[in-house]
Amino acid sequence: MTATMLALLHRDLRVARRELQYFLLRVGLQPLLFTFIFGFVMPRLGIIQRGYTEMLLPGILGLSMTLSSMQAVALPLVIDFGWTKEIEDRLLAPISISGVAIEKILVGILQAMIAGLVVLPLAWLLMGVHLSLGLVEIIQLLVVAILSSWLFAAFGMVVATIVEPQQIGLVFNVLLAPMIFFGCAYYPWATLHVIPWFQRAVLLNPLVYANEGFRLALTPQMPHMSPWLVYGGLLGFSLLFTWLGLRKFAGRAVD
Amino acid sequence: METAIAVENLKKTYQPKTRKGVEVKAVDDISFAVPRGEFFGLLGPNGAGKTTTIGVLTTRVMPTGGTARIEGLDVARNPVAVKRRIGVVPQVNNLDRSLTAREILLFHAEYFGVAKHAREAQAQQLLERFELTERADEKVIGFSGGMVQRLKIARALMHNPAILFLDEPTTGLDPQSRHAMWDLLSELHAKGQTILLTTHYMEEADLLCERAAIIDHGKLLALDSPAQLKRSVPGGYLIELMARSGLNDSFANALRALPGVVDVKQEQERVRIYADRAEGLLANAMRLASEQGVMVTDAHVAEPSLENLFLHLTGRSLRE
Numbered sequence: 001m002t003a004t005m006l007a008l009l010h011r012d013l014r015v016a017r018r019e020l021q022y023f024l025l026r027v028g029l030q031p032l033l034f035t036f037i038f039g040f041v042m043p044r045l046g047i048i049q050r051g052y053t054e055m056l057l058p059g060i061l062g063l064s065m066t067l068s069s070m071q072a073v074a075l076p077l078v079i080d081f082g083w084t085k086e087i088e089d090r091l092l093a094p095i096s097i098s099g100v101a102i103e104k105i106l107v108g109i110l111q112a113m114i115a116g117l118v119v120l121p122l123a124w125l126l127m128g129v130h131l132s133l134g135l136v137e138i139i140q141l142l143v144v145a146i147l148s149s150w151l152f153a154a155f156g157m158v159v160a161t162i163v164e165p166q167q168i169g170l171v172f173n174v175l176l177a178p179m180i181f182f183g184c185a186y187y188p189w190a191t192l193h194v195i196p197w198f199q200r201a202v203l204l205n206p207l208v209y210a211n212e213g214f215r216l217a218l219t220p221q222m223p224h225m226s227p228w229l230v231y232g233g234l235l236g237f238s239l240l241f242t243w244l245g246l247r248k249f250a251g252r253a254v255d
Numbered sequence: 256m257e258t259a260i261a262v263e264n265l266k267k268t269y270q271p272k273t274r275k276g277v278e279v280k281a282v283d284d285i286s287f288a289v290p291r292g293e294f295f296g297l298l299g300p301n302g303a304g305k306t307t308t309i310g311v312l313t314t315r316v317m318p319t320g321g322t323a324r325i326e327g328l329d330v331a332r333n334p335v336a337v338k339r340r341i342g343v344v345p346q347v348n349n350l351d352r353s354l355t356a357r358e359i360l361l362f363h364a365e366y367f368g369v370a371k372h373a374r375e376a377q378a379q380q381l382l383e384r385f386e387l388t389e390r391a392d393e394k395v396i397g398f399s400g401g402m403v404q405r406l407k408i409a410r411a412l413m414h415n416p417a418i419l420f421l422d423e424p425t426t427g428l429d430p431q432s433r434h435a436m437w438d439l440l441s442e443l444h445a446k447g448q449t450i451l452l453t454t455h456y457m458e459e460a461d462l463l464c465e466r467a468a469i470i471d472h473g474k475l476l477a478l479d480s481p482a483q484l485k486r487s488v489p490g491g492y493l494i495e496l497m498a499r500s501g502l503n504d505s506f507a508n509a510l511r512a513l514p515g516v517v518d519v520k521q522e523q524e525r526v527r528i529y530a531d532r533a534e535g536l537l538a539n540a541m542r543l544a545s546e547q548g549v550m551v552t553d554a555h556v557a558e559p560s561l562e563n564l565f566l567h568l569t570g571r572s573l574r575e
Contacts, residue, residue: 003368004366004367004368007362007368008366010362010365011351011354011362011366014354014358015353015354018353084349084352085345085347085348085349086349086350086351087349088315088345088347088349089350089363090366092315092338092343093363093367094335094336094338094339094366094367094368095335095338095366096334096335254314254315254316254317255307255310255315255316
């Protein structure tokens with residue numbers, strides 16, 4: 001990593017730290033509401049079984065981290081490219097264009113990791129899920145967390161560089177809603193075998209691998225996707241989106 | 256003299272985005288060289304290709320033909336090395352809106368690897384020189400046009416670039432800020448800074464630049480010192496007559512025969528007379544007009560200027 005890239009990271013972290021309260025609100029609010037309703041209210045009403053929270057916890061963590069990382073990359077980039085042209089200030093730094101793009105992805109990963117650190121204990125405490133995390137599970141959790149954040153940071157770059165800025169709101173809605181609902185956040189992928197065509201179709205959704213990865217690491221006793229499929233999916237999509245994102249970024253950055 | 260900027264047969268063609276669109280030659284075979292220490296101007300109307308040329312030189316635009324070199328380095332092949340040697344003041348406000356003015360300078364220097372104590376001293380010095388100390392620790396939203404412009408220049412100077420590029424630095428500034436900007440740029444140049452500036456203001460090029468290139472429609476039309484450029488206008492003095500009726504070739508020919516007249520150009524209701532001197536010429540022209548029944552509605556005499564040169568070269572005014 002070059003000194004220039006570290007300086008760019010330094011700048012982004014300074015700005016992020018200054019906006020920490022908004023960041024915490026953004027990443028914390030939804031999981032908090034979610035865990036309150038699904039983990040506390042509904043089990044008490046007897047509407048859902050207590051075991052459901054164990055199924056839900058990895059999904060909530062997965063959603064929070066992936067959405068954080070995607071937003072951390074996509075939203076500033078859309079504004080930069082579309083309106084403020086601030087990105088030109090970074091593009092004139094003595095670093096290659098891919099260097100600027102990679103730094104953006106790193107920032108996305110870092111923000112998602114922080115979001116994970118906030119959301120995991122929150123959800124864990126509120127839901128009262130029993131987690132038995134050994135060394136293997138913790139390593140697995142870290143690997144899944146990093147890969148998932150990377151995947152969605154790169155995905156954020158692809159979205160931000162392909163979509164016209166005027167349509168970003170629409171794209172977020174049209175793209176994210178099906179991704180979340182078909183993303184195996186609220187139900188384990190393994191149980192989908194009762195609807196075979198659906199089980200195969202959702203494999204196109206990168207979010208599935210993230211959520212199943214967290215399921216694998218946090219609640220291995222519950223049904224989950226096989227590890228090789230999880231890691232293969234996460235790594236494959238990460239590489240694909242990084243390659244595509246860097247290409248599109250360079251296309252937008254240089255006339 | 257060492258060459259700071261060398262542009263050879265530079266071309267930039269934009270392919271049409273849709274099938275029915277047309278190819279745009281933003282830069283069409285431009286060549287020029289700028290020695291170290293020179294204040295060089297690119298002068299032309301909006302859309303002439305100035306910003307595209309600066310874009311290529313500052314690694315932001317990929318040329319489709321020819322080469323551009325900064326201190327011998329090909330900008331298309333060595334963009335990172337080129338970026339280390341240049342300071343860029345773009346036309347748009349691309350200041351980092353999340354940071355304060357001082358932080359903008361400090362982070363910029365950090366990107367360029369300037370050591371901490373050096374960048375802090377440099378930032379303080381530039382903030383003082385550019386009269387920005389009062390609001391140095393505020394974010395830049397709400398800064399006036401002049402302040403934004405000064406901060407953009409300060410930022411470009413933070414890493415002591417060999418060449419400073421300024422894309423229309425005084426566009427949109429009030430006259431007072433514009434004069435302050437001119438003083439600032441003259442001062443930088445006096446200290447030996449190589450500067451390339453684009454402008455569509457004649458007086459700006461005239462006042463600041465040692466040499467200026469006049470470009471229009473992506474082509475370089477003339478390149479010399481402003482004084483030489485002005486002298487190269489046939490006649491230099493321009494008399495413009497507007498006539499309601501009676502304009503014809505015999506009137507134009509009669510004007511050409513007047514003493515001191517170098518060239519006469521006639522179009523619709525307007526006659527432009529280029530002459531070596533103005534004394535007596537207007538009276539003569541008016542006499543001819545009344546003899547030939549030409550109804551002159553307006554007459555205007557202009558001293559030699561780059562504006563006249565531009566008119567002569569392109570047939571249209573820079574401000575149109």
